Amino acid sequence: MIRAEIITIGDEILYGQITDTNTQWISAELDKIGIRTVRKSSVGDTEEAILQIFQEATDRADLVIVTGGLGPTKDDITKKTFCKYFNTTLEVHQEALTDLTEFFRKRGREVTGLNLGQAELPANATYIKNTMGTAPGMWFEQNGVVYISMPGVPYEMKGLMTLSLLPKIQEYFKTPVIFHKVIRTVGIGESLLAEMIDAWEDALPPHIKLAYLPSMGSVKLRLTGFGEDIKALEKEVEDKFEKVLPIIKDYVYGFGNEELEEAIGRLLKEKGYTVSTAESCTGGYLGHQFTKVAGSSAYFMGGIISYDNAVKINQLGVKAETLAQFGAVSEETVIEMSENIRKLCQTTFGLATSGIAGPDGGTTDKPVGTIWIAIASETQTITKKLQLGGFREQNIHLTAINILNLLRTTWL
């Protein structure tokens, strides 16, 4: 198996000043093409530290991927250190210079002194064009080890990897034929899911691997098959897949890269349904889950954030008596909220949330994390009581996930 090592260069990451999202993304992409990451490291902006990690990585890996340290300022010393490591010098690369000049020209600017240096590459580098920025990607080969250098800006790095480097890596290393299938679940925890599919998982052949990828409120299952013939492999993985699907079908909302809110959006659009929201404890977060998806105006009409009871009564038409008798966090209130918002916005469904997000506001009867959700359709209104935990952000997020999933399982 091809072994990779990922190196991040930069004091900002080392001292915890910025979040490194690149390393995870790169290792996940490598994993998908059957390359095993054996070490991830962050080092500072010093020649000594960089040379040391280059040497170590060379001893461990077939592929060394380096991000960061390519900006035009004096702190960024990756290129000079590559020169020292490969015992070579920086030279102006004509293609890089042309692309750089063009990049600036398109933005109505001239290439200035500091930026001109970005067209200088170590003499042994293969130039990899960066369409989204000024620091080029580079590819080096020495003693059977490949070194890749990219800027640390995430969208530039991702552009370079996706457009140029991942295909080049696959070709160079003749990586095995790989087929992935991702099943996305919601409404069940990782360990319960694992128990349900235990027997099926144990029966997987050695060349088909299962990975659990959990996040708050959902779990992805990824089946990865390794082989030589893509057609045969695809069929084999799909067969396994067909066997596990009936066992967990209640929890499966989609496949591949589709997020829950995207899957819901797709289903709403397909069926010609529309939705509106009446939010109390989620305070706009549920609306945001719908509207963060591009094209959501096709099915999301709008909503009312009825945080204060006056807004529940005046804008949403919840009866004052209901609030007085049962409280804002009650089945009776969310029923009215969901039915009223549905009528006001003239949508197929009206979704409502009301609960105690915390950390304060809990009582013995209704502790923090007590949340009611409701969905009204033309013919019926369904409700559900959630008993979540003590963390505000988590309660808000899980309430949104729960009501989206209730919509999915009941009507989509």
Place this chain on the structure above:
Amino acid sequence: MIRAEIITIGDEILYGQITDTNTQWISAELDKIGIRTVRKSSVGDTEEAILQIFQEATDRADLVIVTGGLGPTKDDITKKTFCKYFNTTLEVHQEALTDLTEFFRKRGREVTGLNLGQAELPANATYIKNTMGTAPGMWFEQNGVVYISMPGVPYEMKGLMTLSLLPKIQEYFKTPVIFHKVIRTVGIGESLLAEMIDAWEDALPPHIKLAYLPSMGSVKLRLTGFGEDIKALEKEVEDKFEKVLPIIKDYVYGFGNEELEEAIGRLLKEKGYTVSTAESCTGGYLGHQFTKVAGSSAYFMGGIISYDNAVKINQLGVKAETLAQFGAVSEETVIEMSENIRKLCQTTFGLATSGIAGPDGGTTDKPVGTIWIAIASETQTITKKLQLGGFREQNIHLTAINILNLLRTTWL
């Protein structure tokens, strides 16, 4: 300066299946007490890889912090590898066993076989109690190097660090006296900010350092003073601070750990103001910015997410002619939205957003990223046009930041 190395153990992180948030948090905490992280590494769940990184780290650092690999399942081999590294064996630790039993008893459970093993520690370990989970923290000393081992679960790790380990580290290493002051800015980029305070920064004495901590839409400035006498140091840092504040005061919204939405909330509460929101392009995200803050019901009354024009007209009372003549993304529309929501919810201020979040829906006149915001008060309505970029999530986030900052600079 004390050098630290942070090691994360676990295949899930190495293969990019889960996000490692621990490493950044630990390095930021170490930075605050004057300990320099010199390397961060992730390695897999194999004895060979763990022993190798232990040896490397020992050669480079005074303090080696290890997270992960402490769970009760067979994959978690950190403790056994520590034994091998220190040439010792696992022994039942009585205090650990008592705490473990008590932990389970409180939850109405018995300690079972697999979990019993969690009370076994390498014989040379100092036991560090984990109040939030079952895997204890450990402290080792050998040849002048300190090794710390913690579980990878973030809130357990943070609990161990905050309650026990950071104080112990400070005491053991006699770290210098340190005083921090964080200034939080919004509405200005890192490089412009740096230019404004260039002369002030250059005049800082060597024992007072400035760090720029940027995130999307805002930049934190952290002043760190190193010294021996806390009183004198505090005064010195505060003096520097008083000098820079007038230069950048228009951009400063708060200090310390306070986020923008928290600062706005605090100011609204102090002044007895209330707010409501009428959101189009932000689709609930602005409401969420207010309501994610605990206690926001004191000043956030509610809002209308008027995604569809019908909702703008029927619920929000925007004139159909205004929409027809100027379009939904126009100054005229956001003025009506902000003034109407203010009246409907009877709040001090009404905030409105309408724009083209993208990626589709742009025109030559109004390309993606064209966004109008407005805030209505009793006496005046102010508006602002934003020209943001092509990324939907970024546009939504930056619109919220911009309108919060407009509220702050105009009225708070």
